[in-house]
Amino acid sequence: MDLQVRQEGEYQYIDEGEGEVLLLLHGLFGALSNWNGVVDHFSKNYRVVIPLMPIYEMALHKAGVPGLVNFVEGFVKFKKLNNLTLLGNSLGGHVGLVYTLNNPTAVKRLVLTGSSGLFEDSMGGSFPKRGNYEYVEERVGYTFYDPKTATKELVDEVFAITNSNAKCLRIIAIAKSAQRHNMAKDITNIKVPTLLIWGLNDTITPPLVAYEFNRLIESSDLYFIDKCGHAPMMEHPEKFNSILEKYLERTPITVSSV
Secondary structure (H helix, E strand, O other), X not given: OOOOOEEEOOEEEEEEOXXXXXXXXXXXXXXXXXHHHHHHHHOOOOEEEEXXXXXXXXXXXXXXHHHHHHXXXXXXXXXXXXXXXXXXXXXXXXXXXXXXXXXXXXEEXXXXXXXXXXXXXXXXXXXXXXXXXXXXXXXXXXXXOOHHHOOHHHHHXXXXXXXXXXXXXXXXXXXXXXXXXXXXXXXXXXXXXXXXXXXXXXXXXXXXXXXXXXXXXXXEEEEEEOOOOOOHHHHOHHHXXXXXXXXXXXXXXXXXXX
16 A cells, blocks of 8 residues: 655654554664565554654664654654554664653553663664675665565665765664663563564574563563564564564554543
């Protein structure tokens, strides 16, 4: 489906469907399109909302995990969203973890896929090889089990980002913030039902990271997808959607009117 990007005030976002809110957070080099398969499938029965996080535009002194969490808090308040099922990939998972800890009554379910927060082989810190298309192509392909998943359109998009000094500075600042912000001591406080969907061949947040999340979050369930890298919802959307749909049905929430 063609996603319609809406704009209100400072926020750009996708808002499709009706019902329980699925709030989706993309990663450092992510985009709204990363979630196409999820939106297409779940907007039939849920309200799927994706804010475009200001990773490349935010003030440099705010460029980090706390700044992105503040942005999401502002967006949720602006859109008057509640009873959230929060899904985050990579950096988006990290932001989702902190948001959940800061706003425990707002989040009813948490879904993490390839989340940072414990350990990640960050692409961001190594990226200022500006003007080297082959290098960028290799690094983007490294995200997936099958490098062909990295379409030319995706590689071109990342290449354009890395050729901007201003964007590179923010990417590096955010990547370093994520690496500093280890959450091992904090995430034991997450009590909401949590679903972990992980690529068995993820080289950025390897399977051991998923096992550690599963150990530290008491109410978590872990599922692996074989022949899959760091972005399962892109590489195996049907398997991802099937696991998520069954989990949502198995963990119903009571939607408040507040």
